[in-house]
Amino acid sequence: MTTTTFARTSGAAAPRAPIADDRAMLKAAAELTRDLNAPRPAVYWGDFLASAALGYAALGVAIAAGPLWLTLIAGVVSMLALYRGMSFIHELTHVKHASLPGFRIGYNVFIGVPMLVPSFMYEGVHNLHHARTRYGTSDDPEYLPLALMKPWSLPLFVLVAALAPVALVFRYGILSPLSVIVPGLRKVVVERYSALAINPQFRRRMPEGEAAKQWNLIETACALWAMSLIALVVTGALSLRAFAIMMAVASAVAVVNQLRTLVAHLWENEGEAMTVTAQYLDSVNVPPPSTLPALWAPVGLRYHALHHLLPGLPYHALGEAHRRLSGVLDKSSPYYKANYAGMPGLVAKIARSTMLPR
Incomplete structure (x- = not known):
């Protein structure tokens, strides 16, 4: 959820030749993974519930701990576990609910309401990012040409995420109830403040039918929790220290997720429609042997480029899909061009691009 505008670098960029689809890669991706499409409920539930349980347990330790070192360690564990749990919102947008x-x-x-990141903030939004004619265009809610913007846009893009927990408490604790009684406010809240989007021009449509009923029920729960949290702090029932730790952990989750978002794509498209192969090459895999991506790009997000080839593949199957494709495709295949070693090199690559004259 953002309304921040990032400036483009001045000058006209040289036009780039369109990238044609690589039929061999697309065919191999489809044929080699047909048996991997079914989600495994035990894996989903076990991973998700363990992440949530560890996250809240560690948060409790961080709040109750005396020594600062223990608070910091528990806070980091809580952040990583809750971040992993929150990342399952991405799976919700792709998986068939009948299978889970x-x-x-x-x-x-366990996550959406307590963290004020309910499922409806991504459902109906993320699928637009995968639409063949929307990816990388002004109609894509999850795309900004960051590599073509001013150098200061990158740190601003990351730092603004630190304010996300405050914005979410305000959105659900203040704007939600006000939007029920203030004419016209409801439309603004839904259109502009109800999506996990980075494109400031994106506007959501008002939900209808069953989707509206589900949305209103979940939003009511979020509003009640946010208002209760505000009341607990104001009355002193929740100490400022405990509240500060909760907000710090939530802020760290948002910042790490924003850093992951920063390196999920190369952000080099200027608004034209792209082929599937071009979308793949503008996206990023950070496969093994790198180990840290398992923490900052959890729940299959380290295979983000592969996910754009096979968006319906469950997260637990992406590693096997990558191994199969790597074992079959020729080394000249564009498949390998989306594989990177880690976050530092990707950040440096995008940062260098923002400094090029245009």
């Missing part, structure tokens, strides 16, 4: 009954409810109960 109750998972949307479970996500909202």
Whole structure:
């Protein structure tokens, strides 16, 4: 959720030749992974519930701990675990709910409402990012040509995420109830402040039918929790120290996720529609042997480029899909051009691009 505008670098960029689809890669991706499409409920539920349980347990330790070192260690553990749990919102937008009954409810109960990141903030939004004619265009809610913007846009892009927990408490604790009684405010809240999007021009459509009923129910729960949290702090029932630790952990989750978003793509498209192969090459895999991506790009997000080839593949199958494709495709295949070693090199690559004259 953002309304920040990032400046483009001045001058006209040289036009780039369009990238044609690599039929061999697309065919191999489809044929070699047909048996991997079914999500495994035990894996989803076990991973998700363990992440949430560890996250909240560590948060409790961080709040109750006396020594600062223990608070910091527990806070980091809590952040990583809750970040992993929150990352399942991405899976919700792709998985068929009939194959994972109750998972949307479970996500909202254990992560969505407590963290004020309910499922509806991504459902109906992320699918637009994968639309063949929308990716990388002004109609893509999750795309900004960051590599073509001013150098200061990158640190601003990351730092603004630190304010996300405050913005979410305000959105659900203040704007939600006000939007019920203030004419016209509801439309603004839904259109502009109800999506995990980075494109400031994106506007959501008002939900309808069953989607609206589900949205209103979940949003009511978020509003009640946010208002209760505000009341607990104001009355002193929740100490400022405990509240500060909670907000610090949530802020760290948002910043790490924004850093991951920064390196999820190369952000080099200037608004034209792209082929599937071009979308793949503008996206990023950070496969093994790198180990840290398992922490900052959890739940399959380290295979983000592969995910754009096979968006319906469950997260637990992406590693096997990568191994199969790597074992079959020729080394000249564009498949390998989306593989990178880690975050530092990717950040440096994008930063260098912002400094090029245009």
